[in-house]
Structures are given as C-alpha cells and as structure tokens.
Amino acid sequence: MIKLIVSDIDGTLVRDGENQLNTELFDVIMRLKKEKKIHFAAASGRQVASIEYTFAPIGKEIFYVAENGAYLGCLGRNLFLYPMDQAAAAELIEDIRKNPVMDMVVSGAKHAYMETKDQAFTDWVKNGYHFDVVPVDDVTKVDDVIIKVAAYKKSDIQKEAGFFFDKYGSRMKITISGDMWMDCMHTGVNKGEAVKTLQESLGILPEETMVFGDQLNDIEMLNRAYYSFAVGNARKEVKEAARFQADTNVNDGVLKILKRLL
Numbered sequence: 308m309i310k311l312i313v314s315d316i317d318g319t320l321v322r323d324g325e326n327q328l329n330t331e332l333f334d335v336i337m338r339l340k341k342e343k344k345i346h347f348a349a350a351s352g353r354q355v356a357s358i359e360y361t362f363a364p365i366g367k368e369i370f371y372v373a374e375n376g377a378y379l380g381c382l383g384r385n386l387f388l389y390p391m392d393q394a395a396a397a398e399l400i401e402d403i404r405k406n407p408v409m410d411m412v413v414s415g416a417k418h419a420y421m422e423t424k425d426q427a428f429t430d431w432v433k434n435g436y437h438f439d440v441v442p443v444d445d446v447t448k449v450d451d452v453i454i455k456v457a458a459y460k461k462s463d464i465q466k467e468a469g470f471f472f473d474k475y476g477s478r479m480k481i482t483i484s485g486d487m488w489m490d491c492m493h494t495g496v497n498k499g500e501a502v503k504t505l506q507e508s509l510g511i512l513p514e515e516t517m518v519f520g521d522q523l524n525d526i527e528m529l530n531r532a533y534y535s536f537a538v539g540n541a542r543k544e545v546k547e548a549a550r551f552q553a554d555t556n557v558n559d560g561v562l563k564i565l566k567r568l569l
Contacts, residue, residue: 310515316351318521326361333364335565350498352484354419356439376501377454377492389493390452395478397447403458410459415451458489482524499527519561
C-alpha cells in the first residue's frame with residue numbers, strides 16, 4: 308500500500324522555471340490524503356518560498372523538500388536544515404565570481420541572496436521561480452547561514468562543472484540540475500537523504516513510497532522508493548535508475564499515475 312508520494316517539480320510536474328501546475332493535481336493530492344491517507348511531498352532544488360508559491364492552494368497539507376534536500380519542512384515549520392561549511396562556501400562563491408559565464412543564487416535559512424548586476428536574471432529568478440531574493444553587495448557577509456549555492460549558466464552548465472567537481476567534490480555535495488543549474492550543498496545532503504528522514508519520521512517504508520523525477524539530482528530519492536518513476540522526458544540515466552516510467556511532464560505524466568491510485 309502506498310503511504311507516501313514524492314515528486315520533483317521542474318521537468319517532472321512543469322517545464323523548468325515555470326510555476327503553473329495543472330489545478331487537477333491539487334484535488335487529486337487532497338483526495339489521496341483524505342481517502343487513502345497518503346502523504347505528499349514536493350521535492351526540488353528550489354527555495355522553499357518558491358515551492359510554497361507553486362503549491363499555495365494546498366500548502367498546509369504537504370511536505371516540502373527544498374534546496375535539493377538541505378531543507379525539510381511542513382506547515383511553515385523547519386523540520387530539518389543542513390547548512391554548508393561556511394568557509395568552503397565562501398571559497399566556492401569566490402570561484403563562481405571569477406567565471407565570466409556564470410552567476411549564482413545563494414540560499415540561506417532566512418532568504419536567498421544575489422549580488423548579480425544582471426537585472427534580467429534577477430527578475431527571472433524572482434518572478435519565474437518566485438524566490439524570496441534579497442539583493443546584496445557580498446553574499447558572504449549576510450547575517451545568515453548558507454545552506455546552498457546554486458551556480459547558473461544560460462545553457463550547458465556541465466561544461467563548467469568539471470572544475471568545481473575536481474576542486475570541491477570531496478568537500479561538498481555537487482549536483483547538476485537541468486541544463487542551467489549546478490547546486491552545491493553540505494556533503495551529506497541530497498533529496499534521497501531528506502526523503503529517508505521523512506520516511507523515518509512518518510514510519511513509512513521504501514516499499515510504501517512512490518517517487519517521480521527527471522534529472523540526476525532525483526536519482527538518490529528514486530532509490531528510496533520501490534515505486535520509482537522517471538517521467539518520459541527524463542534523462543537516460545534517470546530512466547535507468549527508475550523501475551517504472553510515466554508519461555512526459557507536458558502530458559501530465561505524474562497526474563495520470565496518481566489518478567490510478569484513487
């Protein structure tokens with residue numbers, strides 16, 4: 308019997324950077340909770356404020372796995388928060404600053420911070436992803452703890468990633484999220500560990516869990532569920548890691564599977 312459903316957002320429920328979910332999904336999630344006692348968690352590399360915005364109609368009824376697993380919460384409460392090593396984060400930030408084709412968003416426990424002068428990028432992050440962003444001159448000097456550094460490139464972030472994996476791979480968790488983002492967190496952080504924490508707190512087994520994803524940063528949480536689904540548009544590596552396959556994100560693949568549970 309399924310007791311927990313976890314789904315990635317970008318590339319799985321919506322196109323990257325969009326927020327408009329099929330409103331039928333909200334009704335199905337609530338019916339599954341009320342009629343079948345099935346919990347739902349939205350898992351993303353996004354900041355929690357962005358996930359809350361996307362799921363606003365049912366926000367008090369679900370769990371949030373944000374910042375690629377560095378944050379776990381529900382009902383506006385932090386259940387789990389895993390900060391980065393602050394010295395390592397500062398060194399990483401300096402290297403990103405030196406790269407002329409990269410920008411970044413630094414997530415703290417209170418807000419996300421940006422020091423970019425690219426107004427179009429800032430507007431996209433704030434209005435596209437609905438991040439709670441504070442512009443600053445120096446992200447390393449904010450009165451907050453850094454929980455994630457998200458490096459951004461307009462396309463093919465993988466080309467820049469090798470340097471960072473070589474230099475920082477032993478000191479922090481680095482994961483590629485789509486074509487534009489490289490997320491850096493505490494070395495023990497990933498979506499799978501956050502899902503494991505949630506499962507243990509609810510007394511739910513992997514055999515009672517269903518997970519949906521499309522990108523490399525979803526593989527750890529797919530491994531935490533027997534019912535692991537890659538959406539049809541997922542990367543090849545994700546399809547190989549999952550036991551099952553759903554339809555694509557644009558064809559509401561996740562919603563189609565969830566409706567079968569009713």
